[in-house]
Amino acid sequence: MAATATTETGARPIRAGRRLRLPAWIGTTPFLAYVGIFLLLPTGIIVVNAFRNPSGALNLGSLKLLFESAERSYFIDSFELCLISSAFGAVLGAILAYAIASGDPDGAARRLYIAVSGVLAQFGGVTLAFAFVVLIGPVGLLTHASWFYSFPWGIAVIYTYFQVPLMVLVFLPAIDGLKAQWREASESLGASAWQYWRYVGGPLLTPAFCGAALLLFANALSAFATIVAWENQIAYSVPQQIYLTINSEVGLSNVNQADVLALGMIIMVAIIMTGYALLQRRAARWLR
Amino acid sequence: MAAVTSVGEAPLAAPVRRPRGMQAGRRRRLNAFRYVVFVFFTLFFLLPLLAMLRFSLEGSTLGTWSASAWTQIWSYQGPPPLMSSVEITLELAVLTSVVTLVLLVPTMIWIRLRVRWISQPFEFLCLLPLTIPAISLVVGLAPVYNKIRHYELSALMLFFAYVILALPYAYRALAAGLNAIDVKTLSEAARSLGASWFTVMVRVIAPNMRQAILNALLLSASLALGEFTIAYTLLYTNLQVELYSIDRNTPNASVIFSTSLAALVFVFLLLLIVSYAGRRRRRGMR
Amino acid sequence: MEGLSRRYGEVVALDGLDLTVHAGELVTLLGPSGCGKTTTLRLLAGLEDADAGQITVGETDVTRLPASKRDMGMVFQAYSLFPHMTARQNVAFGLRLRRIGSAQRDKKALEMLELVGLAEQAGRYPHQLSGGQQQRVALARALAIEPQVLLLDEPLSALDAKVRGQLRDQIRRIQLDVGITTLFVTHDQEEALAISDRVGVMQGGRIEQLAPPTEVYSRPATSFVAEFVGLTNRLAGTVSGSTVTVRGRDLPLVDISTAPGPAIALVRPEAVTLASDSSGDSGPLTGTVIASTFLGATSRVTVDLGDTTIMAQLSTADAVELPAGSRVSLTIRPDPVLVSADAAPAAEAEA
Numbered sequence: 001m002a003a004t005a006t007t008e009t010g011a012r013p014i015r016a017g018r019r020l021r022l023p024a025w026i027g028t029t030p031f032l033a034y035v036g037i038f039l040l041l042p043t044g045i046i047v048v049n050a051f052r053n054p055s056g057a058l059n060l061g062s063l064k065l066l067f068e069s070a071e072r073s074y075f076i077d078s079f080e081l082c083l084i085s086s087a088f089g090a091v092l093g094a095i096l097a098y099a100i101a102s103g104d105p106d107g108a109a110r111r112l113y114i115a116v117s118g119v120l121a122q123f124g125g126v127t128l129a130f131a132f133v134v135l136i137g138p139v140g141l142l143t144h145a146s147w148f149y150s151f152p153w154g155i156a157v158i159y160t161y162f163q164v165p166l167m168v169l170v171f172l173p174a175i176d177g178l179k180a181q182w183r184e185a186s187e188s189l190g191a192s193a194w195q196y197w198r199y200v201g202g203p204l205l206t207p208a209f210c211g212a213a214l215l216l217f218a219n220a221l222s223a224f225a226t227i228v229a230w231e232n233q234i235a236y237s238v239p240q241q242i243y244l245t246i247n248s249e250v251g252l253s254n255v256n257q258a259d260v261l262a263l264g265m266i267i268m269v270a271i272i273m274t275g276y277a278l279l280q281r282r283a284a285r286w287l288r
Numbered sequence: 289m290a291a292v293t294s295v296g297e298a299p300l301a302a303p304v305r306r307p308r309g310m311q312a313g314r315r316r317r318l319n320a321f322r323y324v325v326f327v328f329f330t331l332f333f334l335l336p337l338l339a340m341l342r343f344s345l346e347g348s349t350l351g352t353w354s355a356s357a358w359t360q361i362w363s364y365q366g367p368p369p370l371m372s373s374v375e376i377t378l379e380l381a382v383l384t385s386v387v388t389l390v391l392l393v394p395t396m397i398w399i400r401l402r403v404r405w406i407s408q409p410f411e412f413l414c415l416l417p418l419t420i421p422a423i424s425l426v427v428g429l430a431p432v433y434n435k436i437r438h439y440e441l442s443a444l445m446l447f448f449a450y451v452i453l454a455l456p457y458a459y460r461a462l463a464a465g466l467n468a469i470d471v472k473t474l475s476e477a478a479r480s481l482g483a484s485w486f487t488v489m490v491r492v493i494a495p496n497m498r499q500a501i502l503n504a505l506l507l508s509a510s511l512a513l514g515e516f517t518i519a520y521t522l523l524y525t526n527l528q529v530e531l532y533s534i535d536r537n538t539p540n541a542s543v544i545f546s547t548s549l550a551a552l553v554f555v556f557l558l559l560l561i562v563s564y565a566g567r568r569r570r571r572g573m574r
Numbered sequence: 575m576e577g578l579s580r581r582y583g584e585v586v587a588l589d590g591l592d593l594t595v596h597a598g599e600l601v602t603l604l605g606p607s608g609c610g611k612t613t614t615l616r617l618l619a620g621l622e623d624a625d626a627g628q629i630t631v632g633e634t635d636v637t638r639l640p641a642s643k644r645d646m647g648m649v650f651q652a653y654s655l656f657p658h659m660t661a662r663q664n665v666a667f668g669l670r671l672r673r674i675g676s677a678q679r680d681k682k683a684l685e686m687l688e689l690v691g692l693a694e695q696a697g698r699y700p701h702q703l704s705g706g707q708q709q710r711v712a713l714a715r716a717l718a719i720e721p722q723v724l725l726l727d728e729p730l731s732a733l734d735a736k737v738r739g740q741l742r743d744q745i746r747r748i749q750l751d752v753g754i755t756t757l758f759v760t761h762d763q764e765e766a767l768a769i770s771d772r773v774g775v776m777q778g779g780r781i782e783q784l785a786p787p788t789e790v791y792s793r794p795a796t797s798f799v800a801e802f803v804g805l806t807n808r809l810a811g812t813v814s815g816s817t818v819t820v821r822g823r824d825l826p827l828v829d830i831s832t833a834p835g836p837a838i839a840l841v842r843p844e845a846v847t848l849a850s851d852s853s854g855d856s857g858p859l860t861g862t863v864i865a866s867t868f869l870g871a872t873s874r875v876t877v878d879l880g881d882t883t884i885m886a887q888l889s890t891a892d893a894v895e896l897p898a899g900s901r902v903s904l905t906i907r908p909d910p911v912l913v914s915a916d917a918a919p920a921a922e923a924e925a
Contacts, residue, residue: 024402028410031395035413039452042428043420099325102318109326115559116333118507119552122514126528127548131336161336164329181654184621185712187641188648189668189719193314199667203658215418222421262424269421277415285701286657312623 043266050263082220085159089220090213092160093167100168101175114172117165125223132158159223163216170215174208174283204286211279218269218276337549344546357542361550364534364543368525374547377513377527384450385508388458389501391451396462397489400471414459417452422517425449433522446526449518454508461507465500469493502562510555527551588613589779591627595723600749600756601784604766605776606802611759612727614776618757619725620644631722647716648725652732654712655700661687661711662696668719686714689748706737713745717752724749724756730765742769763803767791775799792842793828797914800840805874807841807884808914818913820906821858821879828910837913841906843874846886848896851903856880859904863896877902 100113120128178201186196344357364370392414399406417425429449471493478492494501516528525533531544588610595601603611616622618629620641629637636644655664666683674682687693690710700708709729716724726745730738746769749756760766766773767787774784775798783795794800811820816830820839851860861879873893875886884904888896896902 024398025406027398028395028403028406031391031410034391035452035455037432038429038448039413039416039420039425042425042432043416045428045431046424095325096329099322103322109322111560111563113326113329115556115563118559119510119556120333122507122510123548123552123555125514125516126532127514127552128336130531130544130548131340161333164332179653181650181652182656184619184641185648185650185654185656185715186667187621188619188644188646188725189715190642190645190671192642195671199670200656200658204656218418218421222423262427265421265424269424273415273418 046262046266081156081159082217084156085163085220086213086216088156088160089163089167089216090209093164093212093216094171094209096164097168097172097175101172113168117168120162120165121169123162128158128161132161159220162223163220166219167212167216170212171208174205174212177208177286178204205283207279207286208283211276211283214272214276214279218272221265221269221272337552340545340549344542344549357546358550360543361547368530370530370543370547373525373527373530376525380447380450380526381509381512383447384454384512385505387447388451388454388508389504392455392458392462392504393494393497393501394489396459396466397471397475397493400466401475411459411463414455416455418456422453422515423521425452426518426521429518430522446515446519446522446524447512450508450512450515453515453518454511457507457511458504461500461503462497465497465503468500469496502565506555506559506562510559513551513555588617588624591779591781593774593781593784595755595757597755598753599771600746600758600769601772601774602758602760602766602770603774603776603781604760604763604803606761609776610779611761611776613779615725615727615757615759618723619646619648645719645721646723646725647719647721649709649712649716649727649729651728652705652708655708655715657700660697660699661692661703661714664700664711665715665718667715672719682718683714686718687711689717689751690714690744704737705733706741709733709741710744713748717748717754722755724754726756726758728760729758730760731762738765745769767803775802777802793910794840794912797838797840797912800912800914805843805885805887807843807846808838809841809882809884811837811839811913813837813913818911820911823859823906823908825906825908826910828912832913840912840914841884842909843885843887845907845909846884847905847907848875848877848886848888848892848902849905850896851901853903857903859906861902861904863898863900863902865898866893866896868893877904879904 096113100110103109182200182204183196186200191199345355360370361374362371395410399410426449433445474492474496475488478488483492514528515526516532519526519529520532527547531547534544591610591614593601593614603614605611613622617624620636620639620643624637627637628635631644631646655661656667659667662680662683665686666679669679669682684693684696687696690713692707692710692714695703695707695711700711703711712729729745730741733741742765745758749769758766758770767790770787772784773787773790774781775790776782777798783790783799785793785795790799791803794803800806809820811818811825813819813827813832813834813836815834817824817826818832818837818839819825820841825839825841848863858879861877861884864876864878864883866876867874868890871890872887873890875888875893875896877884877886886904
């Protein structure tokens with residue numbers, strides 16, 4: 001067996017007769033290169049541009065923009081909508097996840113619902129909006145439910161449509177992770193079902209639940225497509241604003257507004273995701 | 289971080305699964321609850337889809353039936369022709385999922401075997417796209433894409449961004465698959481028998497991760513099929529973008545619904561098939 | 575327990591099982607996978623429903639009672655400690671459910687942890703404890719509620735060999751101290767023989783023999799028991815009267831009502847002695863040593879008799895004198911033997 005340090009699949013052939021010693025991490029370069037160009041670079045561009053003023057020099061004044069009233073209302077409205085929809089989505093999704101998890105692990109119901117969740121979680125944009133247009137739009141089947149046009153409650157219900165599947169996908173492993181022995185042990189120690197959930201099941205699932213809810217929140221924040229397709233019947237949202245700004249021909253004063261908004265979103269979501277990561281770590285330790 | 293449930297994956301505790309040691313009465317109550325929940329959610333999910341179905345079968349005057357929306361999928365001219373968007377998006381789906389796999393699978397196996405110290409930063413990088421909403425990402429992508437546009441390539445170029453978007457989901461699915469097998473031992477055994485690294489990855493490890501790989505594939509593909517934001521903002525045309533831009537006031541507009549429905553059902557069936565295809569019956573020990 | 579039956583679809587897990595455990599006794603259910611021992615335990619615990627039969631504890635019929643009302647303590651094979659609670663909280667859990675005040679709870683919990691020798695680990699979480707420690711905490715937790723019956727479902731199977739031995743003795747010691755009626759389930763015969771008052775050997779949903787360990791070992795009631803517990807030689811012989819003639823020697827029978835005729839005698843290796851044979855004879859009781867397995871104080875020597883092989887258990891000092899290839903002559907000690915009617919070769923006897 002050759003003792004030469006080998007490299008990643010076929011990426012670099014070992015020269016015959018010469019031992020090429022490369023550190024093992026070289027194998028990750030293709031990945032790093034790709035991610036570098038298409039993820040880190042854009043992020044860097046956003047961050048840097050957010051801090052430039054119109055003439056291109058670095059300037060912290062654009063941060064002021066974040067707190068200006070117009071931008072602020074975008075964030076606040078977005079916030080409200082996301083809060084409501086993630087709350088709904090989390091609770092409803094948890095119930096559905098429990099219903100799925102407590103059944104036959106190989107059964108049709110489980111496979112069906114996981115497949116449904118997989119589809120709907122990804123198609124939450126244009127497709128979903130159209131579906132609702134025909135459901136409750138002017139010529140829709142349920143025209144009288146024009147309440148759906150109200151913001152944020154109506155839209156929130158529409159959001160739950162893809163929030164619930166996402167919740168199922170993320171939260172189901174946690175419920176699966178509840179070991180049967182814990183239930184049985186608590187039973188044999190004298191606990192009723194309610195006591196089990198209160199003292200054992202509930203506390204164990206709480207970090208995972210909160211983490212999943214946070215994920216839903218971040219997801220709602222980014223849900224641009226639904227809003228665009230639902231047309232401008234709704235109040236403003238940050239994603240929509242970003243789009244308008246990028247593709248508008250407004251003057252130079254707006255050149256970094258898109259970056260600022262984008263940065264604002266990134267920060268919001270980043271805070272949320274950090275919370276999510278911390279919660280997940282604890283949940284994973286217990287429920288793995 | 290906890291895994292995302294993938295299609296077809298059975299919970300890890302499966303082999304000794306009994307109905308949680310409950311007595312018959314409790315089991316009945318639980319089943320009643322489950323029944324109610326499933327009925328509720330079935331209606332909940334089905335309603336808009338049914339509305340779409342109804343509309344897709346609508347004739348030119350209200351109340352009549354016609355399958356023209358479905359046949360139109362082929363004939364709708366646009367511009368651009370609907371089929372070309374479908375085609376491009378399907379190609380994007382394939383391209384995205386393949387590239388994601390090619391990028392992630394060898395890297396993840398390699399890291400697990402040889403470069404374990406990178407796994408934390410690696411995980412962070414893979415999950416980063418979750419943190420950066422697509423709409424924000426696109427702001428930074430625009431300059432990058434402007435450079436690429438010089439080469440006048442088609443909307444297929446979107447796959448670069450799609451792979452990034454798919455990273456978190458694919459990573460989770462693949463990580464779950466890797467965790468379930470003992471990568472180190474398998475690869476050491478293969479290497480000691482004389483296999484090259486390539487053989488180890490392709491013929492030893494990958495086949496044992498079949499379910500996870502299929503899941504990752506499908507998740508990436510469905511992401512591409514449903515993606516709107518980046519394509520739209522960067523002014524490309526993919527399936528969703530085209531569906532969005534079809535003028536809804538024309539009589540042919542119902543093709544929007546038939547196509548959307550077709551895409552949904554297509555992905556759904558794929559996911560369902562994969563969940564059955566990947567399972568391996570293992571007689572539980574008792 | 576009387577007449578207990580349980581089926582899972584097509585599979586009959588228990589078939590009319592009767593079992594009585596006396597107060598303060600430790601009974602072990604021993605058997606291979608799928609024999610129904612764990613099912614029995616779980617039925618007793620109330621974690622499963624019986625299809626037929628009755629379960630009585632003391633004077634009370636508990637068959638219809640749910641698990642949470644049966645006042646039994648249970649220790650599972652693994653993973654049963656609540657991961658989000660410390661050892662002390664785990665042990666105190668049952669008391670908390672019974673609304674015992676927190677000061678009293680803690681006191682009792684510490685007491686129990688001391689009983690299992692883990693008082694210092696009271697503040698640790700399960701993932702900070704070793705497998706053996708976790709099981710001890712589980713034991714403390716089960717005992718804390720002062721149940722009438724203690725149930726142990728293969729508690730040692732997931733542990734290292736060394737820890738297994740220590741914990742096994744500790745469990746027995748505590749059981750005797752506390753004097754609690756106990757049902758223990760395992761597939762490891764060494765465990766069963768070492769700690770039980772009585773052993774119930776099970777197969778296919780029925781108890782084949784329920785007796786003290788020495789009896790199960792030396793007077794097995796059925797050939798399954800003889801072959802499951804300890805090693806056995808299967809030797810062809812002929813039954814006539816109250817003896818079976820094996821290779822020219824008459825051996826007394828355990829069951830003198832055995833029908834005469836050809837049969838397979840089940841002979842323990844320790845009943846076989848070997849001596850070096852330089853006479854060059856080849857009788858039915860002479861052979862050549864094939865191999866010798868070193869087990870520490872004793873060794874197991876396999877001898878080729880020409881038409882069959884036989885295992886003998888000797889002290890290592892003696893075995894060393896008879897290396898592979900030596901000619902030996904055998905003596906079979908006239909212990910009562912069991913006879914198996916079927917002539918088909920059995921599966922490998924389990925160690």
